[in-house]
Amino acid sequence: MPAPSNLQAYVLPGRDRGIILVLLFAAFVVILNETLLNVALPRLMQELNLQATTVQWLATAFMLTMAVVIPTTGFILQRFSTRTVFIAAMGLFVLGTLMAGLAQGFGPLLFGRVVQASGTALMLPLLITTILALVPAAHRGGVLGMVSIVISVAPATGPTLSGLILEVLPWRYLFLFVVPVALVVLAYGVRRLVNVGEVRPAYLDLPSVGLSVLGFGSLVYGFSSVGNLGGWSSPQVWAALLGGGVGLLVFVLRQNGLAQRGAALLELRPFRYPMFSLGLGVILIAMMALFGGAILLPIYLQSIRGLGSLQTGLLLLPGGLLMGLAAPTVGKLFDRYGPLPLAVPGAMLLVGTLWGFSTVGEGTGIGTLLLLHLILSLGLALLFTPVMTTALNPLPGPLYPHGSAILSTLQMVAGAVGTALLITVWTVRSAALRGVAPPEVAQTAGLQAAFGLATCVAVVALFLTFFLRRPQPEPSAPEGAQAQQVSSVGD
Template identity: 55%
Template sequence: MTPDIPVSETTPVPAPAPTAGVPDTGAPAAGADHSARNRLVIGLLLVSTFVVILNETIMGVALPRLMADLSVTAVAGQWLTTAFMLTMAVVIPVTGFLLQRLHTRPVFLTAMTLFSLGTLVCAVAPGFGTLLAGRVVQACGTAIMMPLLMTTVLTLVPPAGRGRVMGNISIVISVAPAVGPTISGVILSVLEWRWMFILVLPIAVGSLLLGAWRMQNVTEPRPAPLDVVSVVLSALGFGGLVYGLSTLGEGGEAAVPAWAPLAVGLAALAVFVRRQTRLQRTDRALLDLRTFRSRVFTASTAVLAVSMMALFGTLIVLPIYLQTVHGLDPLGTGLLLLPGGLVMGLLAPVVGRVYDRSGPTVLLVPGSILLSGSLWYLASTSAATPVPMVLLTHVVLSTGLALMFTPLFTAGLGSLPERLYSHGSAMVGTLQQVAGAAGTALFVTVLTLGAAGAAASGAAAPEATEAGVRSAFLCGGIISLLAVAGSFGVRRPALSPEPAPGSAG
């Protein structure tokens, strides 16, 4: 993955002062040829981030097995995914501060240590509580890795070559969640659920050890105060939104009514935004909202949010349709979704090269149309729809997403001044989690309401589910029209964006 990474060959990074008794693992002297070092750093981050992101969706197919083996209800079992997303939403905003204050190497080692420790806890968990705790620790490491990868790439790779590298990042962001259910389905068809973590553990530990040996510091920390009040407001705001949306997706089975955490989250988020606009005047904001002063960044994140809603909504509803209406087993469902994930992975580097040559519009417009068309077709499916047609439609949908993710990340984050890279990366990561939770909640809620309405009219269970699935994808198709419209507003940013004024509020 790393040989094709274009990097700046003279990235100026001061060498840290040597410490007695500790080998110097910092960056070489400024002005040296850093191309090999930068390729190694980005390659390590790409592989490690793929491994950690994969775990976000690996539990979905495993839920029935876990419910039986651990004697838990569906609502309790769903917390293995909800808690992961909730932790990500709480931790990611803080990574903007960490990436400003700390070198690349200690941040990477912290992230992979947390992820490896969480994976070990999950692998040996004697019960549900320990397994849930392990998932939370895993999520802490995962939350740090994605902004670290984004910020490092933006710092090291010149604007003219970012498309190719962002294409590789798109593999991490889109393919890893898409193939998670397939991998867990294959593992569960022959092994017990612990092997989902046992097989990942040596890869995670290997990445950690390789990083401890070869990872170098490629960014220069700068003083950045931590506003504790902002941290608390961020946790309540983003955490409340993700939890409320996830609870909404559980319907009436949730222990807490969805409106309560949503209300707390929205109120805290309003206070958080007001506080950040005041703190950013003196560069003390936890998340600098001046990122949204870039029209390209704002348009890109809006379209990205719709795309992530479509991805996560489809990942939750399509398996329900295939298993309930067509009678496929979890392994068959996972294998049917695999070609779409592979298409996204194969297209991502090509899309990156096209972006470098032609910009975002030629990719985003057809990509958003393919995404929208696929959702509208899925809104017309029934028990009579051939399974190969469903497979083809999922491949087309995946192709549309592959055409969109790379230009959205590259144009959006590339439009920011360098000192806002860490804030922009954290903002994108946080919105991904909120959008994923919103997409899951929206699709599941509409499916539930549609199925309940059909059942009240006398439809049998499979027919009722079929009606609910059509309603969910119809809602997705309507929302996807926003992505089509927004794709025309994303332009290639200037190669050297001007810094945002320090006094802007």
């Protein structure tokens, strides 16, 4: 283990701490809604008389909107002030949540989800960029650990909270309960939030926006729709993937050309920093396994083990809470010891628990499943904060918005890819045994094959973690609160 750094205890100034706490709470509220509706989909199918392929668009459209909006946040965070972006993000989220809660049919409900997602897409890059601007690189691990709380606890809490509400109230209250909370956060943020960094002139290249929509949007749509459009043999799936690949290639080429004139919509220069590229690769592989597992485990618990939605949410909740509670401590340990002593054991736990899930059967004890999920969550806690901090630390100030936008966008793509791959393996393996073995046995075999693939993917992440090193920001790159002036210009 590397010798601990001789770092004095770092305490955020009161103003900076207040800014970050406002954004953290706002991010928690908006990200909670990514999973809040998942448990309610069967109820919506009954009450609105919808098919499964139709109601699934409430989740797919949310992810699709995020994938389309996030690539533009590099431009947005550079061009507009912190308060402006915060007000826009929370305003869109409140409006979309209210529209969804009052919707009388599927169309208005879907549109409300799209507006919700537009606000959500702005919030996480805003939070990460603000932390990078306010906190010196040597102390970012502990603060970015707070972001891991939002990323892990909010999605884990969503299904449980949703199950509790649906036990006694109509589905509309999933949204109506959130509206007053979001309004309080918006009002407090408007009153307390100050602008961080300097607003710089930026050029909005409309062809790049179109290419971003085509590239990222089509890829996420294609991978997310594999299960709804008849599998990998569907022409629609392949058309979406092909269009997305071509769009993304042209998008990259155009950004490289525009970057020479300082007019890129999304700067790709962060990829020139080896630790950013390496850390991003580890995060994306881990996200593929995490998102796929988040889909497979509820299917197994409800379809094979017969648990209800509330029971499933309660079983998965402790893992999310453990990951969130461990994240700040892991961040502080990163600041002291660097990434290797944390990321390598975290990746080992990830590999071991995914392999453990690949051996579960129809009679595996609930206690065993809970223990595996807790260890998996601990492994992810040891992995995410050190790797994310390692990836973002070497970037100079002007690339903060673009680095966070790249990170957030590719996480969405990786989640869609991981889900599609693992669901496909599960479906194909189960179908191969249909008629030969009982349905429960066939589904369990599919689950084991899918988690086996996730284990192999996680082994690649484990290999990459051995190359992580504590990066040092460029001497010319301003870092920390002292190097970033708080803008005194109001909105």
